[in-house]
Amino acid sequence: MTNPQPLCAGFTDPVHDAQRAFRRALDGLAHPGRPYVLGSAIVGLKLGPAMGHLLLALTDDDTPVWWQKNGSSECEWLRFHTGGRPAPHPRDASFAVLTDAEAMPLLSTFALGSPEAPEKSATLLIEVPSLEAGAAIELRGPGIQESQTVRIAGLADGFWAQWQDNHAAFPQGVDIIFTCADKALGLPRTTRVRRLEGL
Amino acid sequence: MTDNPINAQTAPRQRWLSVLARATRAELEQAVATLAPLEPIEHLRSAESGMVMLRARVGGTGDAFNLGEASLTRCALRVGASALGVGYALGRDRRKAELIAVLDALLQDSARQTLILNTVVAPLANQQALKRDAVGRSAATSKVEFFTFVRGAT
Numbered sequence: 001m002t003n004p005q006p007l008c009a010g011f012t013d014p015v016h017d018a019q020r021a022f023r024r025a026l027d028g029l030a031h032p033g034r035p036y037v038l039g040s041a042i043v044g045l046k047l048g049p050a051m052g053h054l055l056l057a058l059t060d061d062d063t064p065v066w067w068q069k070n071g072s073s074e075c076e077w078l079r080f081h082t083g084g085r086p087a088p089h090p091r092d093a094s095f096a097v098l099t100d101a102e103a104m105p106l107l108s109t110f111a112l113g114s115p116e117a118p119e120k121s122a123t124l125l126i127e128v129p130s131l132e133a134g135a136a137i138e139l140r141g142p143g144i145q146e147s148q149t150v151r152i153a154g155l156a157d158g159f160w161a162q163w164q165d166n167h168a169a170f171p172q173g174v175d176i177i178f179t180c181a182d183k184a185l186g187l188p189r190t191t192r193v194r195r196l197e198g199l
Numbered sequence: 200m201t202d203n204p205i206n207a208q209t210a211p212r213q214r215w216l217s218v219l220a221r222a223t224r225a226e227l228e229q230a231v232a233t234l235a236p237l238e239p240i241e242h243l244r245s246a247e248s249g250m251v252m253l254r255a256r257v258g259g260t261g262d263a264f265n266l267g268e269a270s271l272t273r274c275a276l277r278v279g280a281s282a283l284g285v286g287y288a289l290g291r292d293r294r295k296a297e298l299i300a301v302l303d304a305l306l307q308d309s310a311r312q313t314l315i316l317n318t319v320v321a322p323l324a325n326q327q328a329l330k331r332d333a334v335g336r337s338a339a340t341s342k343v344e345f346f347t348f349v350r351g352a353t
Contacts, residue, residue, distance in 0.1 A: 006277065007243055008243070009242065009243050010243070010244065014245075014247075080243070080275075081244070
């Protein structure tokens with residue numbers, strides 16, 4: 001049997017790891033812009049620990065996953081552990097795994113839901129190089145007391161303009177969880193953003 | 200894993216997995232013990248129990264219907280650097296699923312395959328065939344032929 005890239009393991013403690021990852025994802029989306037630490041590294045997996053744990057906790061055979069890097073061993077790995085099928089087109093996906101944020105497709109290419117069923121939209125999991133070294137952005141909205149400043153690195157220039165359109169389309173729109181190594185930071189569609197120049 | 204899921208490996212593998220799944224845990228323990236020492240086992244999916252829906256069809260025609268659910272235990276692991284071994288067995292015996300997966304992993308190693316097929320799988324298959332035959336015979340003795348006398352034909 002040809003097996004060039006052996007599959008790696010999933011959760012070490014399936015029940016508790018999945019519960020923890022799910023809780024952190026909820027917390028992250030309830031408190032936009034606040035980073036949550038989640039999960040330890042999965043041996044042999046080429047995704048960050050936070051990304052790996054989120055995928056294992058959130059996907060199943062009802063949630064097609066679109067991979068920016070197609071045909072990867074991670075795709076096989078997820079199918080084996082959760083049954084999450086790869087989606088052929090971003091529009092079909094419930095979750096999208098984006099590992100190169102600068103080259104990602106426009107937010108509007110993903111499923112935005114419909115006015116009757118806004119929950120049928122995609123959740124994007126974006127791996128970024130840093131959550132501390134980017135341009136300062138101020139977040140306001142539900143789940144944020146006054147305002148929250150985030151510095152997400154590695155995003156394309158037009159990203160925040162796209163995000164404003166995404167926010168304006170409420171109740172439709174995508175939600176995002178940014179991941180960097182073992183940290184995850186939520187950005188739900190309800191969040192308003194403002195660029196803080198020279199901060 | 201491969202482009203063509205039904206490759207030359209699939210049919211023999213289905214055969215040995217079905218034989219192993221019908222074996223008892225004691226038989227499997229004994230078989231694995233004869234193959235010791237084994238390389239360290241790496242669990243990709245620890246043994247876990249779940250349910251499968253059994254589908255059936257009346258008389259070989261008609262639509263399939265859900266007969267009922269059965270408990271099933273599955274496990275996936277690698278022995279050292281072997282191929283992925285999987286074990287599926289009815290019931291909730293986690294150790295049994297693990298033993299099947301170990302044997303499946305070793306059976307995919309061409310260097311050990313013939314030995315294990317001859318010493319483990321073939322005897323188990325024989326034994327299971329004999330047992331099935333005996334059950335078939337004992338059931339056959341209780342077979343009743345129904346026939347009806349024609350009444351009022353005179």
